[in-house]
Amino acid sequence: MGVYSVPAEVSVILLDIEGTTTPIAFVKDILFPYIKDRVKEYLRAHWEEEECQQDVSLLRKQALADSNLEGAVPIPLETGTREEELERVIQAVVDNVYWQMSLDRKTTALKQLQGHMWRAAYATGQVTGEVFEDVVPAVRKWRAAGLKVYIYSSGSVEAQKLLFGHSTEGDILELIDGHFDTQIGHKVESESYRRIATSIGCSPSNILFLTDVAREAVAAEEADVHVAVVVRPGNAGLTDDEKSYYSLITSFSELFLPSS
Ligand SMILES: CSCCC(=O)C(=O)COP(=O)(O)O
Numbered sequence: 001m002g003v004y005s006v007p008a009e010v011s012v013i014l015l016d017i018e019g020t021t022t023p024i025a026f027v028k029d030i031l032f033p034y035i036k037d038r039v040k041e042y043l044r045a046h047w048e049e050e051e052c053q054q055d056v057s058l059l060r061k062q063a064l065a066d067s068n069l070e071g072a073v074p075i076p077l078e079t080g081t082r083e084e085e086l087e088r089v090i091q092a093v094v095d096n097v098y099w100q101m102s103l104d105r106k107t108t109a110l111k112q113l114q115g116h117m118w119r120a121a122y123a124t125g126q127v128t129g130e131v132f133e134d135v136v137p138a139v140r141k142w143r144a145a146g147l148k149v150y151i152y153s154s155g156s157v158e159a160q161k162l163l164f165g166h167s168t169e170g171d172i173l174e175l176i177d178g179h180f181d182t183q184i185g186h187k188v189e190s191e192s193y194r195r196i197a198t199s200i201g202c203s204p205s206n207i208l209f210l211t212d213v214a215r216e217a218v219a220a221e222e223a224d225v226h227v228a229v230v231v232r233p234g235n236a237g238l239t240d241d242e243k244s245y246y247s248l249i250t251s252f253s254e255l256f257l258p259s260s
């Protein structure tokens with residue numbers, strides 16, 4: 001489709017995952033059903049563990065913040081030790097997770113729990129993280145040219161590391177200089193990109209962000225970050241205005257560095 005010449009001031013490439021490094025179908029058809037099929041059983045098995053309790057507490061806080069939204073599912077506190085009481089709270093957590101997932105919400109609370117649940121999926125080889133075939137060769141080339149490569153996804157940092165640590169291309173974590181998730185802020189908020197630049201120790205204009213989502217592109221540009229929109233099979237369509245405004249690439253091989 002296109003050719004994108006990376007501006008000379010860019011020293012960092014910041015990558016989105018779903019729809020950019022990785023097919024949306026992998027997330028929607030493999031990762032998300034894994035959660036839906038097992039969340040109840042997972043909560044029952046791990047309920048007493050500190051990490052699980054922290055996940056539930058974060059979901060409960062999110063549920064309170066969501067209480068004005070249509071269809072929102074509250075998560076009550078446990079008021080006793082009876083088994084039925086525990087089941088009632090677990091069912092509320094399950095319903096809340098299902099509700100959030102039905103809207104593809106990107107809350108930190110949901111993403112933390114999902115990341116913890118996917119550990120077993122990757123460790124047992126039940127799931128392997130899919131990466132488009134142009135990703136690894138391009139990232140190697142960028143790094144050889146002295147660029148740094150970071151990830152910024154709504155998926156938790158732990159979920160990101162699982163995906164790239166157990167990928168179709170093997171363990172490729174060594175190709176990534178660092179990871180950001182919604183703990184730094186949401187991807188549709190420009191302040192998040194300024195925080196990322198500060199955290200990396202560069203200026204926003206030293207960053208090129210590759211994403212499939214126009215709202216994320218808008219936020220990044222507002223922060224003075226360079227943007228190219230990635231068009232992959234299965235991605236949501238772009239409007240005609242978005243298509244003509246943004247630099248579009250269909251493969252990372254369409255990105256050209258100043259000296260290449
Ligand atoms: C890397 S974890 C699985 C993907 C996920 O849960 C997600 O929300 C991906 O969002 P992205 O910001 O990478 O589009």
Ligand SMILES: [Mg+2]
Pocket residue numbers: 016017018019020211212213
């Ligand atoms: Mg994406």
